[in-house]
Amino acid sequence: MTERLVIRRPDDWHLHLRDGAMLKAVLPETARHFARAIVMPNLVPPVVTGAEAGAYRDRILAALPDGMTFEPLMTLYLTEETDPEDVAVAHASGLVKAVKLYPAGATTNSASGVRDFTKVRPVLERMAEIGLPLCTHGEVTSADVDIFDREAVFIDTVLDPLRRDIPELRVIMEHITTSQAADYVREAPAGLGATITTHHLAINRNHLLVGGIRPHYYCLPVAKRASHQQALRKAATSGDPRFFLGTDSAPHVDAAKETGCGCAGCFTATNTMAILAHVFEEESALDKLEAFAALNGPAFYRLPVNNGTLVLERRTTEYPVKIETPDGPVTVFDPGFTPAWHVASVSAE
Ligand SMILES: NC(=O)N[C@@H](CC(=O)O)C(=O)O
Ligand SMILES: [Zn+2]
């Protein structure tokens, strides 16, 4: 039995750090293990321009505790007013690594997202030219589409037409939750990748709904049936370079989750690597964890892999149940099992 696993230091290719006091509270949870993260721009107001992304990056670095190493990889929030030139300049300077598409109304803080795709065509064409990837929250928002079908319908009615229209555009389907999404990525030519979250590998919709509604398992896209969870586990553990880790760790204070209308997001930064090691071992694929968490993402983003290492050891450990913040506690994702692994050490170099 493997007792110890050394992998390159991982990255998180989809992360919510928020701002202010919350940023300060949650950033160490990520920086402890991860060298870099693609930082989502859905602040209020959103991070739309290169200047806003630069200022947000400065705030993140200022919130980083002394002695921790972490590189925020910035993204821009695509709006119908986004200026292609501003995007190109922010990319050329090295500041911005992706642009994020939120269909308006699809998820937390997505009100400024895209309604009319013809309005963003010039930006997308420019991104295709310069090789800047588009990250997509892939769900349609029409009231007549069932919430469990919104990802599959997005692929057919938005993503596939968009990719046929602008084939050179590099796209990352964020936080995929369905076998349809995994199949779509597998069948696509180069230039399409997908992030998979920790929680969608750990739970399915039964965990969310059976025996009582569990608000800390509610996220978007909502967890689907067990067969989809299995399809995600198969994709993540396959070693296929188009699938990589994006935790979508999304902190909300308990008061905003444990209420009559709880908001969407699971906070997984703290225990992600332990949960992943457990899941990969269940799938007899511990040897594929490094590819998923540390190699495939940099390859897609055309960035070097990290020099540092992360050491996992077979031992259970207690992770905190909650992270305290000045705004209130944030509950750490409970995978429903005790991970058989823990992170023993991390080296930056
Ligand atoms: N995943 C979520 O359920 N929530 C995210 C937004 C997102 O990634 O869609 C958040 O910002 O809280
Ligand atoms: Zn999303």
Ligand SMILES: [Zn+2]
């Ligand atoms: Zn997210």
